[in-house]
Amino acid sequence: MSAIDPTDLLPNDRVVQSVADGEVTQLTRGAGNRYAEAGDTFEIDGEQFTVVSVEDRTLGDFTDEDARREGSPSLDAYKERMKRVHPGDFEWDDTAEVCTYRFERT
Numbered sequence: 001m002s003a004i005d006p007t008d009l010l011p012n013d014r015v016v017q018s019v020a021d022g023e024v025t026q027l028t029r030g031a032g033n034r035y036a037e038a039g040d041t042f043e044i045d046g047e048q049f050t051v052v053s054v055e056d057r058t059l060g061d062f063t064d065e066d067a068r069r070e071g072s073p074s075l076d077a078y079k080e081r082m083k084r085v086h087p088g089d090f091e092w093d094d095t096a097e098v099c100t101y102r103f104e105r106t
Contacts, residue, residue: 079092
Protein backbone atom coordinates (compact mmCIF):
# COMPACT_ATOMS: atom_id res chain seq x y z
CA MET A 1 0.00 0.00 0.00
CA SER A 2 1.36 3.34 -1.01
CA ALA A 3 0.40 6.80 -2.16
CA ILE A 4 0.39 6.99 -5.95
CA ASP A 5 0.08 9.85 -8.39
CA PRO A 6 -3.49 9.79 -9.78
CA THR A 7 -2.08 10.00 -13.31
CA ASP A 8 -0.37 6.63 -12.73
CA LEU A 9 -3.85 5.06 -12.82
CA LEU A 10 -6.13 7.61 -14.47
CA PRO A 11 -5.21 8.11 -18.14
CA ASN A 12 -6.27 11.71 -18.78
CA ASP A 13 -7.65 14.94 -17.30
CA ARG A 14 -11.24 14.07 -18.24
CA VAL A 15 -11.09 10.85 -16.23
CA VAL A 16 -9.39 12.61 -13.30
CA GLN A 17 -12.20 15.17 -13.25
CA SER A 18 -14.88 12.47 -13.55
CA VAL A 19 -13.39 10.69 -10.52
CA ALA A 20 -13.27 13.96 -8.57
CA ASP A 21 -16.93 14.60 -9.49
CA GLY A 22 -17.95 11.10 -8.35
CA GLU A 23 -19.05 10.04 -11.84
CA VAL A 24 -16.35 7.35 -12.13
CA THR A 25 -15.59 4.91 -9.30
CA GLN A 26 -13.91 2.20 -11.35
CA LEU A 27 -11.47 2.09 -14.21
CA THR A 28 -10.51 -0.82 -16.41
CA ARG A 29 -7.20 -0.95 -18.21
CA GLY A 30 -5.60 -3.53 -20.44
CA ALA A 31 -3.89 -6.45 -18.75
CA GLY A 32 -0.13 -6.56 -18.66
CA ASN A 33 0.67 -3.48 -16.60
CA ARG A 34 -0.41 -3.13 -12.98
CA TYR A 35 -1.18 0.54 -12.32
CA ALA A 36 -2.15 0.21 -8.64
CA GLU A 37 -2.73 -2.30 -5.88
CA ALA A 38 -5.59 -2.62 -3.42
CA GLY A 39 -4.93 -0.26 -0.54
CA ASP A 40 -3.04 2.31 -2.62
CA THR A 41 -4.23 5.88 -2.23
CA PHE A 42 -4.25 8.92 -4.48
CA GLU A 43 -5.33 12.52 -4.07
CA ILE A 44 -7.31 14.81 -6.37
CA ASP A 45 -7.91 18.44 -5.37
CA GLY A 46 -7.20 17.68 -1.71
CA GLU A 47 -9.58 14.69 -1.60
CA GLN A 48 -8.14 11.25 -0.91
CA PHE A 49 -9.23 8.10 -2.73
CA THR A 50 -8.37 4.50 -1.89
CA VAL A 51 -8.12 1.66 -4.38
CA VAL A 52 -10.43 -0.90 -2.76
CA SER A 53 -10.03 -3.74 -5.24
CA VAL A 54 -7.99 -4.81 -8.24
CA GLU A 55 -9.46 -7.62 -10.30
CA ASP A 56 -8.11 -9.49 -13.33
CA ARG A 57 -10.99 -10.40 -15.63
CA THR A 58 -12.15 -10.39 -19.25
CA LEU A 59 -14.29 -7.90 -21.13
CA GLY A 60 -16.93 -10.63 -21.30
CA ASP A 61 -17.32 -10.36 -17.52
CA PHE A 62 -18.52 -6.74 -17.83
CA THR A 63 -22.03 -5.78 -16.74
CA ASP A 64 -24.20 -2.69 -16.93
CA GLU A 65 -23.16 -1.97 -13.32
CA ASP A 66 -19.50 -1.98 -14.36
CA ALA A 67 -20.33 0.42 -17.17
CA ARG A 68 -22.11 2.77 -14.74
CA ARG A 69 -19.12 2.72 -12.37
CA GLU A 70 -16.99 3.72 -15.35
CA GLY A 71 -19.24 6.67 -16.19
CA SER A 72 -21.45 5.19 -18.92
CA PRO A 73 -25.22 4.63 -18.65
CA SER A 74 -25.08 1.05 -19.99
CA LEU A 75 -22.74 -1.64 -21.24
CA ASP A 76 -23.66 -0.85 -24.85
CA ALA A 77 -22.84 2.84 -24.29
CA TYR A 78 -19.54 1.85 -22.65
CA LYS A 79 -18.60 -0.33 -25.63
CA GLU A 80 -19.32 2.55 -28.02
CA ARG A 81 -17.30 4.97 -25.87
CA MET A 82 -14.32 2.60 -25.90
CA LYS A 83 -14.46 2.46 -29.70
CA ARG A 84 -14.55 6.29 -29.85
CA VAL A 85 -11.65 6.87 -27.45
CA HIS A 86 -9.51 4.17 -29.08
CA PRO A 87 -10.20 4.81 -32.78
CA GLY A 88 -8.87 2.20 -35.15
CA ASP A 89 -7.14 0.08 -32.51
CA PHE A 90 -9.99 -1.24 -30.37
CA GLU A 91 -12.49 -3.96 -31.01
CA TRP A 92 -14.59 -5.40 -28.19
CA ASP A 93 -13.44 -8.95 -27.59
CA ASP A 94 -15.18 -10.81 -24.75
CA THR A 95 -12.01 -12.87 -24.19
CA ALA A 96 -9.68 -9.86 -23.89
CA GLU A 97 -7.94 -9.82 -20.50
CA VAL A 98 -8.23 -6.59 -18.53
CA CYS A 99 -7.67 -5.34 -15.01
CA THR A 100 -10.41 -3.45 -13.15
CA TYR A 101 -9.54 -0.97 -10.38
CA ARG A 102 -12.29 0.13 -8.00
CA PHE A 103 -11.74 3.10 -5.75
CA GLU A 104 -13.67 5.22 -3.30
CA ARG A 105 -13.33 8.60 -1.67
CA THR A 106 -11.95 8.17 1.85
